[in-house]
Amino acid sequence: MVQALQAIDRLTDIAGAYGAIFCDVWGVVHDGEARNPPAVAALAEARRAGAHVVLLTNSPRPAEGVREQLDALGVSRDSYDAIVTSGDATRALISAGSRRVFHIGTERNEDLFEGLGLELLAPEEADLVVATGLFDDERETPDDYVALLDRMAARNLPMICANPDIVVHRGERLIYCAGAVARAYAERGQVVHLAGKPHPPIYDVASSLLPKAGVPILCIGDGMFTDVKGANTFGADCLFISDGIHRDELADANGDPARLAEALDGRGLTARFVQPFLR
Incomplete structure (x- = not known):
């Protein structure tokens, strides 16, 4: 049976149910050339609501190098608590x-x-x-x-x-x-x-940075075989960003949650929520 995929309007609609958010960077927070202002604002708002936000990226660079890149793109440090990279792991x-x-x-x-x-x-x-x-x-x-x-x-x-x-x-x-x-x-x-997503070491590093163990975690990302698969393996809920790296591959779904859920299921994957882009 295909797991239902719930479309949400804003991250704040669900953020209150989670003590931590592990959010992808490239394809969600920025596209390598420009930041995504609604995503940055949404993460900052989730932090204000009490979620501990860890940016989880498959960048090969250590966290400080990614932080410098985010600064250069104008991504506010108020939108995250920590950065964990594939490079760190x-x-x-x-x-x-x-x-x-x-x-x-x-x-x-x-x-x-x-x-x-x-x-x-x-x-x-x-x-x-x-x-x-x-x-x-x-x-x-x-x-x-x-x-x-x-x-x-x-x-x-x-x-x-x-x-x-x-x-x-x-x-x-x-x-x-x-x-x-x-x-x-x-x-x-x-x-x-x-060591990066979807493999366990990067999630272990991110979990070690949380101020409190055992809190519900929401993983956010646009990569089916990195972000979604990683969340599934880790045992966390996932917010799938559908208009990201797979936007051409999933174009026939036309943003319909039921068809997107079928596409994920056909790849052995599940997500709980979906947005075209993070906001």
Whole structure:
């Protein structure tokens, strides 16, 4: 039986029932180029109503780097209590492995490695691969990595993926993320470790920051296989943002809650609430 999906007008309609909110960032709070003012206002209002708001993002950067990005986009710090990133959870995985690392990603993501004592090497010399993104995500696709992945696979190098997202919207453009590279590498039979959504470590870190344990938690996000699946695995209610990364894929549902619920059910997923965008 398909679980009913309740459309809500505003977050404040339901926020009072939850002691904490774990909210996605990219695709909900901003699109990589501009903030979503109604979302920022809604989270600030939920905080004033008593909810502890944790921004939960698959960004490969540590929390402070994401905070700086949010500041630059004009996202008020009054709209959240804490930030937990995939990068934060990933650092623990890196710390447990070899210090001889090959990095796939841009230099701006190398703050992930600060204080870990790593040696960044070529793939022929490394013992571990850490993927934070593509080298040039504005122009490259995973197809550009076939030869590199084959070279890594020939050495059976394990990979840590700091961002399990496959794609995100940057403005109106679709940008590939580290998860797309990691998926292609796993298809070669290689070992890939992931710590971001939908996997438990990032939720464990977020839960540890709550002032009170055991409170009802609402997860908010637009990614079916990251945010919704993560909420389902974690055992929390989910507010699905339908006009996000899957807006083209779900266009035939035309925003109808029953048809959106069927789309989620067909993917083995459920959500309790839905909005086209957070407000």
